[in-house]
Amino acid sequence: MIKLNNIQRNFLVGNQTVHALDNINLTINDGEYVSVMGPSGSGKSTLLNLLGLLDSPTEGSYFLNGRNVTELDENEQAMTRNQNIGFVFQVFHLIPRLTAAENIELPLVLAGISESVRKERVHHALESMKLLDRAHHKPQELSGGQRQRVAIARATITEPSILLADEPTGNLDQKSGLNVIETLELLNQKGITLIVVTHDAALGARSTRSIGMIDGRIDSDSVDKKSANHSGNSPGESDVTHT
Amino acid sequence: MLLTRDAIQFSWQALSANTTRTFLMLLAMSIGVGSVVILTALGEGARNYVTAEFSALGTNLVIIIPGKNETSGDNPMGLIGITERDLTIDDAVALTRHPKVSRIAPLNIGGAEVAWQSRKREVSVMGTSHEFQKIRQWEVAQGKFLPKIELSRGSSVCVIGSELRNEIFGAHAALGQWLRIGDRRFRVIGVLDSEGQSMGMNVGDSVYIPVASAQALFNVPALFRIFVEVKTREAIPKVITFIKSTLKERHQGVEDVTVITQDAMLATFDRILSALTYAVAGIAAISLFVAGILIMNVMLVTVSQRTNEIGLLKSLGASSKAILNLILIEAILLSALGALVGLVLGQLGCWGIRSAFPDLPAYPPAWATIASILVALITGVLFSLLPAKKAAQLNPVIALSKR
Ligand SMILES: Nc1ncnc2c1ncn2[C@@H]1O[C@H](COP(=O)(O)OP(=O)(O)OP(=O)(O)O)[C@@H](O)[C@H]1O
Ligand SMILES: [Mg+2]
Numbered sequence: 076m077i078k079l080n081n082i083q084r085n086f087l088v089g090n091q092t093v094h095a096l097d098n099i100n101l102t103i104n105d106g107e108y109v110s111v112m113g114p115s116g117s118g119k120s121t122l123l124n125l126l127g128l129l130d131s132p133t134e135g136s137y138f139l140n141g142r143n144v145t146e147l148d149e150n151e152q153a154m155t156r157n158q159n160i161g162f163v164f165q166v167f168h169l170i171p172r173l174t175a176a177e178n179i180e181l182p183l184v185l186a187g188i189s190e191s192v193r194k195e196r197v198h199h200a201l202e203s204m205k206l207l208d209r210a211h212h213k214p215q216e217l218s219g220g221q222r223q224r225v226a227i228a229r230a231t232i233t234e235p236s237i238l239l240a241d242e243p244t245g246n247l248d249q250k251s252g253l254n255v256i257e258t259l260e261l262l263n264q265k266g267i268t269l270i271v272v273t274h275d276a277a278l279g280a281r282s283t284r285s286i287g288m289i290d291g292r293i294d295s296d297s298v299d300k301k302s303a304n305h306s307g308n309s310p311g312e313s314d315v316t317h318t
Numbered sequence: 319m320l321l322t323r324d325a326i327q328f329s330w331q332a333l334s335a336n337t338t339r340t341f342l343m344l345l346a347m348s349i350g351v352g353s354v355v356i357l358t359a360l361g362e363g364a365r366n367y368v369t370a371e372f373s374a375l376g377t378n379l380v381i382i383i384p385g386k387n388e389t390s391g392d393n394p395m396g397l398i399g400i401t402e403r404d405l406t407i408d409d410a411v412a413l414t415r416h417p418k419v420s421r422i423a424p425l426n427i428g429g430a431e432v433a434w435q436s437r438k439r440e441v442s443v444m445g446t447s448h449e450f451q452k453i454r455q456w457e458v459a460q461g462k463f464l465p466k467i468e469l470s471r472g473s474s475v476c477v478i479g480s481e482l483r484n485e486i487f488g489a490h491a492a493l494g495q496w497l498r499i500g501d502r503r504f505r506v507i508g509v510l511d512s513e514g515q516s517m518g519m520n521v522g523d524s525v526y527i528p529v530a531s532a533q534a535l536f537n538v539p540a541l542f543r544i545f546v547e548v549k550t551r552e553a554i555p556k557v558i559t560f561i562k563s564t565l566k567e568r569h570q571g572v573e574d575v576t577v578i579t580q581d582a583m584l585a586t587f588d589r590i591l592s593a594l595t596y597a598v599a600g601i602a603a604i605s606l607f608v609a610g611i612l613i614m615n616v617m618l619v620t621v622s623q624r625t626n627e628i629g630l631l632k633s634l635g636a637s638s639k640a641i642l643n644l645i646l647i648e649a650i651l652l653s654a655l656g657a658l659v660g661l662v663l664g665q666l667g668c669w670g671i672r673s674a675f676p677d678l679p680a681y682p683p684a685w686a687t688i689a690s691i692l693v694a695l696i697t698g699v700l701f702s703l704l705p706a707k708k709a710a711q712l713n714p715v716i717a718l719s720k721r
Contacts, residue, residue: 129633149637153635155635162634168626168633171335184324
């Protein structure tokens with residue numbers, strides 16, 4: 076479970092303070108499917124980076140599964156990213172010299188998992204992403220959709236509880252974008268908490284809960300009952316505070 | 319925690335992916351290590367060569383050089399000496415009176431054309447005596463060395479080196495033939511077995527005649543050297559005193575010769591050549607330092623080129639320490655590989671030198687090999703610390719968004 080209390084994230088640009096996140100209070104339950112929408116510069120990526128422990132708040136606290144992760148040291152944060160959080164980026168961020176299988180394997184390598192276990196799990200991941208025949212291809216030999224599926228396999232190889240995707244379809248055509256979204260939704264149906272930042276209203280409408288951001292604040296937080304029933308997930312309780 | 323084996327493999331893949339960069343760094347490192355190996359092998363080879371040459375001179379040897387120089391001990395060749403008064407055969411004979419002197423041999427050197435039938439050759443002519451062979455410990459392949467005659471008496475016989483024998487006589491028998499040397503004729507009575515260079519003289523391409531004959535041939539009464547062999551090592555200082563006083567007396571009270579011992583020469587050369595070896599090793603080590611700076615630059619470029627990758631690794635759960643280790647391992651792999659290639663290049667170079675100059679035992683000393691590898695590894699790691707720290711401290715959000 077994710078719980079943000081009075082989160083403030085300020086950037087100092089010159090002698091001006093930018094409030095990228097301004098007093099955010101947010102609770103997201105396990106297994107939710109949340110979309111984050113809002114105009115450019117409204118703080119969506121900043122929020123996602125913070126949730127993924129890539130960034131730390133200027134003020135406020137972040138509880139992940141009951142633990143105050145803002146107080147963890149660098150090492151423990153890295154471990155938490157490795158074990159509990161998966162990232163999917165708009166630009167895939169695959170390492171070009173490594174094959175699809177090796178890219179997927181990376182989080183397990185960083186975790187110090189033995190090679191035999193790694194190979195087994197990578198094989199399964201490739202299989203479920205329908206990428207078995209592309210295992211030994213380098214990223215540049217893959218289509219955009221395939222690359223993003225490799226990135227998703229990599230993000231979920233350590234079986235994290237949270238999957239964060241920042242405009243995962245932003246660099247894809249409509250067909251592959253849809254395929255990627257369906258892949259993410261399938262993972263959500265299997266229990267992962269899915270948080271997707273998107274500009275695409277149609278995409279946002281597919282989620283069970285939609286958070287709208289403006290100027291670093293949460294402007295709206297709605298639950299789409301229909302999708303919620305469909306996916307069988309209970310809607311998250313939201314406590315939005317406008318300041 | 320990232321396993322060491324996996325870290326090495328990851329770094330290895332990164333190195334293999336950028337072959338130009340890796341090749342350049344390996345080149346820099348290996349040139350550094352290779353030059354340390356080759357230069358120290360040259361220095362050490364020269365030292366061993368000189369030591370061997372001096373040992374070949376025979377034991378308990380004292381050499382008298384005409385001319386006095388004040389720092390005789392530090393000037394083994396006596397090149398700076400100024401001849402006051404010639405060394406003569408009578409001087410040499412006078413030295414045999416000391417009971418601890420086992421043998422003496424005078425030496426005169428000149429160049430002359432030797433000819434037999436239609437074959438001619440310009441060679442060194444050594445005027446010396448029967449004893450010279452014993453002092454130099456040479457073997458005679460055919461016939462015998464110069465006869466035991468009074469030093470002041472000439473004789474029309476000669477002994478030739480093996481190389482000269484082959485050049486002049488070819489398939490013909492040399493013994494008993496009359497060889498023209500300059501404007502005189504000498505009968506060949508022996509062929510030396512010796513090979514190669516000795517103290518800068520080509521033994522094989524020389525002809526040896528009685529010293530009095532050489533004086534007449536070149537019309538030079540002065541001797542070039544007098545070799546004195548002392549019976550025991552302990553007696554050398556006494557004999558030196560005797561030589562000096564005898565010659566001073568014979569030269570109207572002027573001390574105008576330089577007396578050098580093999581030990582003194584050897585020690586001097588050893589000192590000079592050891593210092594030289596260390597000096598060239600030091601100079602070569604500078605190239606390792608330069609290689610280190612190159613590695614630092616290239617690693618800095620690498621880190622900035624791979625900023626995205628480093629951000630990604632952090633997002634996947636790599637700690638700062640893991641990133642630091644990955645970059646350092648890359649540097650260590652590069653340095654170790656560079657050192658290895660350098661060692662191979664160095665050994666190849668030494669082999670090449672030994673093939674080209676068979677007399678020079680150009681083997682790198684063990685300390686130089688070990689030190690060059692260590693210095694390569696240490697510079698590699700030290701100069702990568704800064705880029706590695708830079709990489710480790712990258713903010714993942716900024717690193718990931720860099721284009
Ligand atoms: N490292 C930074 N330094 C300074 N300002 C920053 C930094 N990162 C983000 N910001 C600012 O914070 C605000 C929110 O940025 P953020 O990237 O979260 O927006 P976004 O909603 O993801 O926008 P987009 O839809 O364009 O991706 C922006 O005004 C941005 O300029
Ligand atoms: Mg963004």
